Amino acid sequence: MLKNILWLVLVVLFFISPFMGAVDLSLEQILKHNSMNATIFYDLRLPRVLFAFFAGTILSLSGLLFQTLFRNALMTPYTLGISSGAVLGAGIAIKLGLSTLVFGIGAISIFGFFGALLTVFLLIYLAQFIRSSGEEALLLLGIALSLFYTSVLMVVFYLGSAIQNDMLIRFTMGSLSVIGWKYPIGVAVVGILLALFIYRYKFELQLLSISQDQAKLKGVDTKRVTLILLVVSSLAIGVLVSISGPIGFVGLIVPHIIQKLYPSNVSRRIIKTALFGGLFLVACDTLSRTLQTQSELPIGIITAIIGGPFFIYLIISNAKK
Amino acid sequence: MIKLHKLSVRFGKKKVLQNLSFEIEGHLTIVGANGSGKSTLAKCLAGLNSYSGTIEIQNINAAKIPAKERAKLLCYIPTKLEVYDAFITVEEFVLLGRFPHKESLFDYSQKDREIVRTMMEFLKITHLAKQQIGELSSGEQQLTLIAQALTQQSKIIIFDEPTANLDPKNSKIIAQHIKELQKSHTVILITHDLHLAAFIGSQILFLDDTTAALYGDEFFDDDVLERLYGVAFHALAVKYA
Numbered sequence: 208m209l210k211n212i213l214w215l216v217l218v219v220l221f222f223i224s225p226f227m228g229a230v231d232l233s234l235e236q237i238l239k240h241n242s243m244n245a246t247i248f249y250d251l252r253l254p255r256v257l258f259a260f261f262a263g264t265i266l267s268l269s270g271l272l273f274q275t276l277f278r279n280a281l282m283t284p285y286t287l288g289i290s291s292g293a294v295l296g297a298g299i300a301i302k303l304g305l306s307t308l309v310f311g312i313g314a315i316s317i318f319g320f321f322g323a324l325l326t327v328f329l330l331i332y333l334a335q336f337i338r339s340s341g342e343e344a345l346l347l348l349g350i351a352l353s354l355f356y357t358s359v360l361m362v363v364f365y366l367g368s369a370i371q372n373d374m375l376i377r378f379t380m381g382s383l384s385v386i387g388w389k390y391p392i393g394v395a396v397v398g399i400l401l402a403l404f405i406y407r408y409k410f411e412l413q414l415l416s417i418s419q420d421q422a423k424l425k426g427v428d429t430k431r432v433t434l435i436l437l438v439v440s441s442l443a444i445g446v447l448v449s450i451s452g453p454i455g456f457v458g459l460i461v462p463h464i465i466q467k468l469y470p471s472n473v474s475r476r477i478i479k480t481a482l483f484g485g486l487f488l489v490a491c492d493t494l495s496r497t498l499q500t501q502s503e504l505p506i507g508i509i510t511a512i513i514g515g516p517f518f519i520y521l522i523i524s525n526a527k528k
Numbered sequence: 529m530i531k532l533h534k535l536s537v538r539f540g541k542k543k544v545l546q547n548l549s550f551e552i553e554g555h556l557t558i559v560g561a562n563g564s565g566k567s568t569l570a571k572c573l574a575g576l577n578s579y580s581g582t583i584e585i586q587n588i589n590a591a592k593i594p595a596k597e598r599a600k601l602l603c604y605i606p607t608k609l610e611v612y613d614a615f616i617t618v619e620e621f622v623l624l625g626r627f628p629h630k631e632s633l634f635d636y637s638q639k640d641r642e643i644v645r646t647m648m649e650f651l652k653i654t655h656l657a658k659q660q661i662g663e664l665s666s667g668e669q670q671l672t673l674i675a676q677a678l679t680q681q682s683k684i685i686i687f688d689e690p691t692a693n694l695d696p697k698n699s700k701i702i703a704q705h706i707k708e709l710q711k712s713h714t715v716i717l718i719t720h721d722l723h724l725a726a727f728i729g730s731q732i733l734f735l736d737d738t739t740a741a742l743y744g745d746e747f748f749d750d751d752v753l754e755r756l757y758g759v760a761f762h763a764l765a766v767k768y769a
Contacts (some may be wrong), residue, residue, distance in 0.1 A: 266610060278612035279668070414624055415663075416613035420576055424604055426596030426628040470660070472616035 456514020
């Protein structure tokens with residue numbers, strides 16, 4: 208019952224979300240062609256809702272994947288420093304004043320993308336030295352990388368001009384605001400591909416979610432499968448974060464809520480996590496657009512305000528086990 | 529059937545197994561003191577541990593067998609199931625035994641499900657089908673693991689201390705199943721339980737820090753046991769019969 212109400216609320220929010228924001232719109236207004244309100248609706252609000260939905264999908268699925276592969280509830284691309292890598296990459300591009308487009312994609316996005324990707328390979332490389340210390344050590348490694356990136360970013364800030372720093376600060380807060388359909392459609396394609404990819408490996412994930420040994424014993428090439436899934440989801444995260452900036456905690460919260468609502472094996476939770484993640488971020492985004500009338504709150508701040516306490520709750524409830 | 533040549537395993541500086549070489553045909557029971565490397569040996573056979581030297585299974589170098597083929601050949605049952613995601617149901621867990629045989633990428637076949645049903649009926653755990661694996665007792669867990677192993681249809685089954693966590697009643701049930709399985713499978717049993725070893729009645733491999741020796745029935749002689757274990761024994765009764 209509670210489950211159904213929750214889904215219902217999120218779905219209703221999803222449909223009314225494009226009508227809400229700094230300017231409230233009505234059905235009548237958006238049907239008038241070439242009006243200002245119609246432009247806001249079709250070129251700003253709808254693409255934004257689509258973008259938010261698939262951003263939520265990518266973040267939640269990556270969270271579920273990382274938690275399953277490492278068998279640790281605190282593992283996400285965000286806690287492992289992959290998002291921070293993207294932010295640093297983007298920050299460097301902003302500082303260097305790069306604004307050229309490559310295949311229609313901004314240099315800032317490209318730098319962000321490679322920042323995320325390099326971090327994944329760095330983590331994989333470093334992980335081989337700490338194999339015997341288990342998953343917690345990897346988490347610490349991710350946190351150490353995050354802190355390191357943040358300090359490098361501080362240097363970039365220190366050297367930057369006021370205009371550059373303003374761009375940079377906005378980027379680090381995360382934003383789902385997009386103009387037009389190019390980025391939303393790109394992110395939607397990436398999100399759907401990621402979901403299909405994870406679905407393809409659902410039985411391997413089922414085994415890996417029990418234990419590494421179980422997977423090996425049943426004939427899963429654990430090293431290869433883990434590497435493929437990590438790289439693919441990091442690519443997706445890289446694409447997303449390079450456009451939106453870091454949006455924390457979604458990958459941590461959503462898989463956990465779904466696990467609580469549907470305590471079933473991991474392969475049964477893939478689609479639910481993807482859908483719920485999408486709807487959840489649309490809801491957060493609607494909140495960010497409506498809490499304040501003057502301007503909008505950055506989405507990263509909303510998710511962090513919800514996610515911070517949740518993170519603490521997770522650590523405590525894990526310790527109780 | 530299984531041939532070991534100069535098998536050595538190290539954990540850091542500690543040598544766990546040293547230059548172990550032997551050949552076995554048929555069933556085997558591995559006994560020995562704590563830390564003598566019994567489980568390590570089993571994990572090497574199962575492909576869970578790295579080692580130096582060679583292991584041949586049915587005249588093929590085990591290191592060269594692809595993971596899925598190895599799973600069809602050999603199955604390892606741990607003492608206790610370590611699970612991270614404990615929400616998987618018993619039925620789903622047993623079905624995972626079909627993973628190496630699965631032909632479709634997206635689902636198991638009707639035949640796979642049929643095998644699962646048969647094996648669960650055989651082990652009398654059908655009533656547990658919808659229970660989550662994290663909720664099982666040790667005895668139920670061991671039966672579930674055996675059901676999964678049978679579903680896997682591999683020729684060789686390795687039991688790693690199957691009765692270590694069980695009460696006498698469940699130990700007896702498991703012991704009888706193992707004895708029964710010897711008719712259709714090659715069983716490699718690792719145990720501290722000498723009653724179980726005697727009941728199963730396979731060839732014995734005794735491992736300690738320095739040696740590995742094969743024994744037949746003469747192993748259960750009180751004097752032999754006293755010499756090997758360093759404590760006095762009085763006529764081992766076969767309690768599982």
